[in-house]
Amino acid sequence: MRTVIAPAPLIAPLLLKLKDRHALDPDEIVALEAVIGDVREVAAETVVIEADCPLDRSTLLLDGLLGRAKTLNGAGRQIVEIHVPGDFADLHSFLLKRLDSRVVALTTARVATVAHGALEDIMVAFPRLARVLWFLTTLDAALHREWEVSLGRRPALSRLAALLCELQARLTIVGLADEDRFVLRLTQAQLGDCLGLTSVHVNRTVRELRERNLAEMRRGEVRVPDLNALREAAEWTPSYLYTTMPHTFPRSPAIAGVAA
């Protein structure tokens, strides 16, 4: 037997996300890989899944960002969750059979189709996977709850800070963020749709975040000089992510001390 450095499979981010919370057998991993159907690329601001249509498949995000959005006639759209690579955008459609919100690409994105029948099969073959998938849907609910807190109670600054904290943590889990920087190609209008703010006010809030040295957002990249400080400003903790990643980061070592 040889140890082979396997090429990162399409579902690498999904596996990272799952392994963060559950042990997976090699069999289960193979089964998960086999479940992936068509892969396609979608452009930013494209509707990936329309609301209220009968569905017989779910969609796995491989690359880019998706958003789940609901629209009100007068008031524009509210994005109720952002999906990062490794997320199923609509795993709940396995049970609900249709979506109450539409799924929109927020950036150029690559998505894979997963037939509900195939999910059915692997859950029969690997009952533990059924629990893992159920877990994923409850994780979505936990994210929604935290967003409700943001939308209902946090002022603009900590609302944006909390969103950045969440994305930093979730992207870290799938290997797409560092403690002090990550790529985030969202427009300020899209951020506003997530935060229940106007793009104008997002702009002012981004500026304030920068002025307070909490985060810098430029050209699709977020830089966080002190993640703990950002988390404190947002009154944010990762506990609702049910992750096994460390919940706190060491304060950056005293650089002055090193120099001295």
Next chain:
Amino acid sequence: MRTVIAPAPLIAPLLLKLKDRHALDPDEIVALEAVIGDVREVAAETVVIEADCPLDRSTLLLDGLLGRAKTLNGAGRQIVEIHVPGDFADLHSFLLKRLDSRVVALTTARVATVAHGALEDIMVAFPRLARVLWFLTTLDAALHREWEVSLGRRPALSRLAALLCELQARLTIVGLADEDRFVLRLTQAQLGDCLGLTSVHVNRTVRELRERNLAEMRRGEVRVPDLNALREAAEWTPSYLYTTMPHTFPRSPAIAGVAA
């Protein structure tokens, strides 16, 4: 064999809620009834389940109202979901093992304990029930999404109207609301905690709802002269409840016509 008019079981509301969406075999109903553990009564504003504690049971609401709440230091609490009789307050703890929010009694309430082990057993014995329970957790997520829309995008008036529409619909499913009235013993401060508003502003919004003839709230009772009008004011539809109950109500018959 005799047909017995069985006394309404404790879990009558749960059964109504489930039967609204899924067919249930008599066996499955018996199994569900058997799963109920201790029943206890809790006073209003009592913590029923504390956040972040390890859990080996879930809690079923039999009577009264519960709320799931998260608290921010400066900004008070945000209630992220209201539970009506027949709801599990923390079915997701079956998978998550602890809660990210605390469960609080909003009125005097009766709750029953359901051991996770017992759930495990009935899901093995009746695999369809596993799907039903999973469905319930995805329904919670759908409620959260609609609340995000309210909190993020609806102005105070339609936000309150939407909450009333939702409660009217959910209470109707379990036999606790009429088309034009239902009991709702929440204080204006509690409503504010749900809506992301202050109690003062809830008060003004309640008045406006009354002045516009959309709803009257007094002494723990809500009267809705025209449910369709209230739903229009809130831009609300029951589609996210995934209920089989009729989604629209006939306009009240012309009473003048009857008199004539």
Next chain:
DNA sequence: CGAGAGGTTGAAACGAGTCAATCTGGGTGG
């Protein structure tokens, strides 16, 4: 080099919050 999407800024309007006082109704104890 032009065009367009997205970012930035200012001024004014407005919805909701804050603070504080007053009212009300239901429950309680003397």
Next chain:
DNA sequence: CCACCCAGATTGACTCGTTTCAACCTCTCG
């Protein structure tokens, strides 16, 4: 049986955060 009490509801005046509207700037890409 009634005076008292108190949580909750109500109201007014003022403040503040966010929106709105509108203009202008700055990239990036063809």
